[in-house]
Amino acid sequence: MVEADAMTVVTPTLDPSLPRRYSDFDTLVEAMEYAAQGKRGANFFNARGDLIQSVTWTELRNRAETIGRKLTKLGFEKGDRIALIAETSANFVAFFMGCQYASVLPVPLPLPTSFGGKVGYVSQLRMQMESCEANGIMAPEFMGEMIAEATEGMDMIFSGAMDDYLAVEGDGELRLPVKEDLAYLQYSSGSTRFPHGVSVTHQSLLANTHGMGFHGVKLIDEDRCVSWLPFYHDMGLVGTLLTTITCQVSVDFIPTEEFARRPLSWLRVISQNKGTLTYSPTFGFDICARRAAMRSSAMEGLDLSSVRVAGIGAEMIRPDVLKRFHDTFGEIGFSEKAFLPSYGLAECTLGVSFGKVGVGIEVDLVEEASLTGDRHLLVNGSEDNPRMRKVVNCGTPLPEYDIEIRNEDDNVLPENHVGRVFLRGISVMREYFNDPETTRAVLSPEGWLDTGDMGYMKDGDIYIVGRAKDMIIVNGKNHWPQDIEWAAEQINGIKTGDVAAISVPGENAEEVPMVLVQCRISDVAERTKLIEDIRKQIQASTGVTSLIELVSPRALPRTSSGKLSRTKARNAYLSGNLQALAS
Template sequence: MTDTQNRAAAGEALVPTATEDALPRRFSDFATLGEALDYAATGTRGLNFHDARGTLTRPYPFREMREEALACARRLIAAGIRPQDRVALIAETGSEFAALFFGVVYAGAWPVPLPLPTSFGGSASYIEQLRVQLASCDPQMLLFPAELSQMAGEAARIADVEGLDFTSFAARPAPDAALPRAGSEDIAYLQYSSGSTRFPHGVAITHRALLNNLQAHAFGMKLIESDRCVSWLPWYHDMGLVGCFLSVVANQVSTDYLKTEDFARRPLAWLDLISRNQGTSLSYSPTFGYDICARRMSSQTKASDRFDLARWRVAGNGADMIRPDVMQSFVDAFADAGFQATAFLPSYGLAEATLAVSIMPPGEGIRVELVEETQLSGSGMTEDRPQRYRAIVNCGRPVKDMAVEIREEDGTPLPERAIGKLWCRGPSVMEGYFRDPDATAACMTDGWLDTGDMGYLSDGYVYIVGRAKDMIIVNGRNHWPQDIEWAVEQLPGFKQGDIAAFAITTPGGEETPAVLVQCRTSDTSERKRLHDEIRERVRSVTGMNCVIELIPPRTLPRTSSGKLSRAKARNLYLAGEIKPYELAA
């Protein structure tokens, strides 16, 4: 048993790892990820795991994590794992996954974090998702939490991969073995994106690329000695894995964790953890996390009665389109608890760049530009349409060593404030997609990565407009699905995530937007009224007649990171798997 486990068994109170440390902080200036943990383990900082109510259940100093990771590495080598083999790991937030991830790294193999099941699709869908990803990464083993043995074990059986739960693996002997020495140009891990799993792309990231991006986090957020991280983000998504797990190891930051599913049930426990931090807090979330917390605060309750958010220094925001109205609602809900709007730190990134591409300088907060929609769509004004503007959030400056260009479809660079495809180049850009040279060639040219996102540059800052593949083109005019979705969200009773807009082909062969709206009322006449109200609202904003479909709550699919998947919603709708309500005549 570890020291922590012995103390817990003796009934002693658990003590979180230190926020500040006498160990001189190094900002990811290591050759490999293993070297980063070796150094962090000589200090007193570490990871801290909490239950759904925010009670500390396992302090996990980096020293203990390193010891357990080395034991995992020896078990893996004894099982025949060799350098460059892949080991798939179901990424449950906890000490078992943390030790296994670094154990695979110490063994010279490549860890491949895979998602936990979501609330959508059921066991068959999850087994199929794992099967496809296992076929893509071709691992020697799949390791998983014991409670997922039935589903993960079945996926391993179908994929003809050895499957073993964390507990059974930990019971295996760990005989002494010489550990291979990784080089900075070796692959550190494979990261799967959170999007479609039909044709998954494993992003291959080298140690050098990873450490370069982790150093950019430290510089971009201007880390200070009193900083402590708090996170509920899943470890199978790049923002959770890289930003709130690997980064805190390589930059020696103590971190407090809630499991993602616990945050979903009790979101305000996240803010409780931040309130208890006596240092300065770093914590990231997509927009929807801030939205959930703002909605949970009742108008009769003062946030200051429960929370103290005055020391929240960096309230990071990324992973989806940043909504300034939502962020303002969060400020309104928690200002009296000491939260400062200047703590917001928008950023932009993607797994193909390891993580961060741009970060807002700390203290500048949310900065917005109003852009006329014809500039966003690339089409001219029509006489019968009034000017309309969308608020575009500043996502900061390119991180250390990263270059960003905005280009035309043909690759021609565009000037400032011209909207086009965002390309980036730097040491942290991926080697390529694992065993997929065609997909790699489709998005990489001369070291430049086509991110697939549309945006523009203004005074050296990056502004993101949307995903190019989500664009709806009707009669030669471009429409952003977010504009349609946001229009519906302004109606009473709807919120972010209730609406998905995408293009379909009508029986007459015409392209038209379809809008799926999750509806909570069971009254048929009320549904008809809402349908007509939504149709008129969308027509007034876009000038188009759209197909409006009301669907049951919790129907729209999401990616593993919680983002709305418009592409999957479209496929399910066209396949008849999303069944709209019948409307009264």
């Protein structure tokens, strides 16, 4: 693989020598073998927009085969799991693909930079590795101490950095997969205490990347992808890495942590390489517009006229943020028609529905009562009505999917009725790995997946209005409330059941995590200290920065069976019926 120097150039956008195939392969290995016959590949940049490394799919294929032989030589068996720390690098891509050549399952997991602190990170890593029963790990060399701590006492076949694997003497035989085999496990929930690994087969993956490339973004020869999304996230892994391999597209990557420091590096790389495809949660567009407003010279030398598709997903889509992005960057060529709303989830590999390419954002004005459960039949109106809410059209489901909107009694609803979204299709997961109970809770014997999302259909398109499940999404990352609650319960004096983790509307309508804690302390100074202790504990354990409100004992609402009701707690707090104690 090539380290960038003054003479290094990015892999080409166009490659007339290799006709494009839209993921019409049985396995990821077959797709890699085909892409390796061409000239395209992956390129890695820093926050200044400098090229650090350029590697063709051919070079990555060769390195992947070498890694596959090392894995079988080490004694990894078919279906074994290797935790793979998701550094944005050619090493990650080569190792992920190397696992395919040995029929070993890579399990992408986040870097410590995406977390709140060493203790919380090591605990998260340990729990996810135990969940998937990993017997190997590959991580950057600088993480050696954390990896040793996280794997202490675990039965590892091998643990080390890329060079440690490559230094293994001798080679084993390749062990190639078939389409029914699992390709990888995806931990997308952000859960630390209760992790769920989504089992994705080669067949599901290739069906989904075909749908996204051919039907979703409608790939053309001139397309080039640019991404800052992390490889442990389904949108980053499947959307911007595996789809570019299986559909033979050159792609430019900026590490997520570099983007966080210098968001405009994303736009700089798009501009200099004439990127046409990119994807982000809403907050990525938001942070770029905010950063540009802080610097008068922010847009010097930038040209976004090449962008054909600016996809949005991973969280509720906020039209106001996208309008601000266009208002900011329209003067340097960005077209509002490039926005492409979509809907997806890891349990469906990634993509479920896509808007119309070249149309932009389409919204439905719906009365709030229809969206909060007070009424299920939609009532449309005008923007003059303060009770109206803009709901974004997330587009037409890919052809593979059957979709149903159901009510509380599991009856299928007609169009223009809000209910729970159920899906069935080739790309739906096989199971949550090693977790039959949770699998049964969301996946029926007939293959119907309960997404936990609320929405409605209109003229064949799907509109997502919220979540029936309690998941909290912050900056595109999912957080299970149970994890946050468990962290708070570790503080002395807080009992199990004293805590409810919810989300409340923040500035610009984004979600803000809030933790409601039943408090038995009367001294105001002690209450203030308790709030700070809870905040620090949650940050260290989960990486989440939360608002903390203390409430009276027995104030948190329960269901008829005595379980905590986060939905009722949230509604009570927002309506003013659940008052915070003085602190």
